[in-house]
Amino acid sequence: MMKTCIKLAYIxxxxxxxxxxxxxxxxxxxxxxxxxxxxxxxLPAAYRxxxxxxxxxxxxxxxxxFKYVVYDNLDEALxxxxxxxxxxxxxxxxxxxxxxxxxxxxxICQSVGDTVGPGGVLRAMRTVPIYEGFTRAIxxxxxxxxxxxxxxxxxxxTQTLYDVFPNIKAFGCCHEVFHAQEFLxxxxxxxxxxDAKRTEIYTDAxxxxxxxxxxxxxxxDIDILSLIPAFAQKYFNDGFYEYADRFAFRYDPFAYGNKVxxxxxxxxxxxxxxxxxxxxxFMPNTWYLKDPxxxxxxxxxxxxxxxxxxxQAERIAETIEMAEGRKKFPVVxxxxxxxxxxxxxxxxxxxxSNVNMPNVGQMPQMPRGAIVxxxxxxxDNTVKPVVAGELPPAVLALVMRNHLNIQTCYEGIKRRDxxxxxxxxxxxxxCSTLTVDEARSLFKKMCLNTREYLDPYFDLDGxxx
Numbered sequence: 001m002m003k004t005c006i007k008l009a010y011i012x013x014x015x016x017x018x019x020x021x022x023x024x025x026x027x028x029x030x031x032x033x034x035x036x037x038x039x040x041x042x043l044p045a046a047y048r049x050x051x052x053x054x055x056x057x058x059x060x061x062x063x064x065x066f067k068y069v070v071y072d073n074l075d076e077a078l079x080x081x082x083x084x085x086x087x088x089x090x091x092x093x094x095x096x097x098x099x100x101x102x103x104x105x106x107x108i109c110q111s112v113g114d115t116v117g118p119g120g121v122l123r124a125m126r127t128v129p130i131y132e133g134f135t136r137a138i139x140x141x142x143x144x145x146x147x148x149x150x151x152x153x154x155x156x157x158t159q160t161l162y163d164v165f166p167n168i169k170a171f172g173c174c175h176e177v178f179h180a181q182e183f184l185x186x187x188x189x190x191x192x193x194x195d196a197k198r199t200e201i202y203t204d205a206x207x208x209x210x211x212x213x214x215x216x217x218x219x220x221d222i223d224i225l226s227l228i229p230a231f232a233q234k235y236f237n238d239g240f241y242e243y244a245d246r247f248a249f250r251y252d253p254f255a256y257g258n259k260v261x262x263x264x265x266x267x268x269x270x271x272x273x274x275x276x277x278x279x280x281x282f283m284p285n286t287w288y289l290k291d292p293x294x295x296x297x298x299x300x301x302x303x304x305x306x307x308x309x310x311x312q313a314e315r316i317a318e319t320i321e322m323a324e325g326r327k328k329f330p331v332v333x334x335x336x337x338x339x340x341x342x343x344x345x346x347x348x349x350x351x352x353s354n355v356n357m358p359n360v361g362q363m364p365q366m367p368r369g370a371i372v373x374x375x376x377x378x379x380d381n382t383v384k385p386v387v388a389g390e391l392p393p394a395v396l397a398l399v400m401r402n403h404l405n406i407q408t409c410y411e412g413i414k415r416r417d418x419x420x421x422x423x424x425x426x427x428x429x430x431c432s433t434l435t436v437d438e439a440r441s442l443f444k445k446m447c448l449n450t451r452e453y454l455d456p457y458f459d460l461d462g463x464x465x
Contacts (some may be wrong), residue, residue: 003059003346006034009081009142011134012088013038014045019422020052020322022085022330023068025339027056027117027331031348033415039070039077045154045316046070048323055322061331064326078141083342086134087150090127091453093312097305098449106442107431109278109289111302114152115210116402117430120281121409122446125421126158126435126453128413135164146345148338149356154209156410157160158356162371163414164316171383172356173338174373176274177205177212183242183258184217184224184271190234191227194219203273203353204386206363206374207399207416210405211276212354213270215389223421225271230422231310232262239299253307260288267325268395276300282402285430286431327338344378353380362387370403403427418463 013019017039026032036053036149040046043186047208053068071077078084089096099119101108113119119131131151138161140148147159148169158172179205186246188194188201196219204216217224231240241248248255256276264272264279272279280288286296343436344351356373362385363372375386391399405424412420426439436440444464451460 002035003082004031006032006082006346007037007080008034008083008342009037009039009077009145011039011084011086012151013049013070014040015049015087016044016045016312016319018087019049021334021336022338023053023056023066024329024331025050026066027059027062027064027332027334027340028333029343030063032343032346033066034082035069036066037069037071037077038082039072040073043070043072045319048319051323052319052329055333056096056323057196059329059331065394074137075141077256078137078145078202081142081145084138084142084145084147085150086131086147088124088130090130090151091304091450093309094189095126095309095450095453096120098446100305102446102449103430103442104319106434106438107291108285108434108442109291109295110430111289111295111300113281115154115278115281116406117281117428118442118446120153120424121421121425121428122450124153124406124409125136125413125447125458126450127151128156128160128410129457131160132303134191135161135168138168139165142300145169146342147171148341150174152209152336153406154356156413157379158358158371159407159410161186162358167260169383170357171376172209172371172373173341174209174212174354174356175336176278177203177373178335178337178355179242179275180214180261180271180273181217182207183240183261184214186240186242187231188224191231191302194222204389205273206372207273208371208403209373210274211282211354211399211402212273212373213391213395213399214273216272225265226263228265228271232266236262243436249301252314253301253303254465256301259299261284263298269392270395277303280399281430283429284432286433289430316344341378345381345383347380351381352376353378357383357385360385364404365390367398368399368406418460419456 026106038046050068057065100113103118149172154172161170197227200221205212205214207213213246240246249257260276261272359370359372362374374388377384409424
């Protein structure tokens with residue numbers, strides 16, 4: 001029987017953007033009601049989102065209305081939860097500035113810095129201990145709840161959830177594959193003149209988060225991947241962003257020209273299913289991230305923390321306007337699928353989507369228990385992974401190197417073993433041009449830059465003495 005009244009606990013409920021998107025999608029979903037428990041260490045931000053929730057409920061476009069309640073205690077927020085959403089920033093922009101920009105002293109460029117590379121390692125060091133606490137609370141308070149993770153690094157966050165609480169019902173959601181599907185729709189349009197929505201094409205995607213690969217893509221009986229060589233011959237040099245303005249990468253720090261994606265397909269016969277900014281960070285640093293000019297030549301961007309801080313300030317100002325009723329919040333359905341997945345779990349139909357879960361055989365080439373991203377079927381209180389096609393050997397080698405690095409990093413954090421974490425750090429593809437001594441110096445600098453978040457868990461003074 002379909003459940004209509006739910007409690008959803010939102011850890012990170014003071015989110016400056018994602019929470020609003022999620023609340024709007026919930027409002028557009030028919031047949032639901034209940035409570036959204038907003039928990040955040042930034043209480044004023046959570047209260048602002050609760051106020052926006054009140055305006056959403058009053059909007060004529062709203063189909064499902066929820067009671068938005070702010071909690072300053074995690075256990076109380078989790079009590080009785082059917083779903084738990086986790087979307088946090090592990091640290092502040094001060095820590096992110098070190099993650100992204102400290103490596104530049106060693107000529108290491110990072111376009112994102114939140115998954116792999118030096119920045120990804122440090123962000124994981126801050127995030128895993130926080131997630132250990134979240135998971136223990138979920139196990140104690142709402143062990144039967146479905147847990148949806150949106151925080152990066154996605155792989156280690158999801159690994160922590162299952163490692164601390166093996167019986168947890170959790171999955172990690174990422175929209176990067178959606179963008180690759182939009183790109184494939186543009187390829188179909190340019191090469192065959194066919195307009196299709198991304199939900200009308202079927203893609204077989206597998207790998208690890210932000211380094212997932214599409215090995216098969218069809219619209220009806222049309223093999224879209226086979227169209228890429230002709231598409232690339234026409235558009236590779238100038239780049240082709242999948243949305244309205246194909247040249248958006250010239251002014252939007254988050255946009256890209258898909259040149260990295262096309263290059264990878266022509267090289268390996270499989271399509272990288274993340275944005276170029278992410279894909280480049282999994283490869284040796286001399287390939288796509290050698291220096292700012294190389295990045296420009298490959299038609300993507302180094303997203304600076306200065307830009308992120310400016311954007312965040314604008315979002316906070318906009319949130320305050322909305323919370324005070326001075327600016328209308330538009331209740332519209334986004335392209336995200338989280339609410340669709342929730343509805344499928346509740347019994348409202350069936351949906352297939354890519355999510356991150358432990359490997360139980362859906363990727364036979366990868367170790368059992370590894371956190372992998374593949375298609376899964378959502379229906380009637382179940383999430384069942386779909387067995388993916390094999391990755392080409394060269395692609396598998398790339399995925400395995402990064403998987404093993406991430407796993408080494410995670411195990412080191414779990415054991416609070418800085419030697420093991422450094423072994424992952426020095427073996428990052430983006431650190432390929434560093435000597436071991438240079439890598440050790442950079443690791444020390446980045447750890448000490450963010451020690452406020454690391455000191456409770458790691459003996460930095462003893463290790464770096």
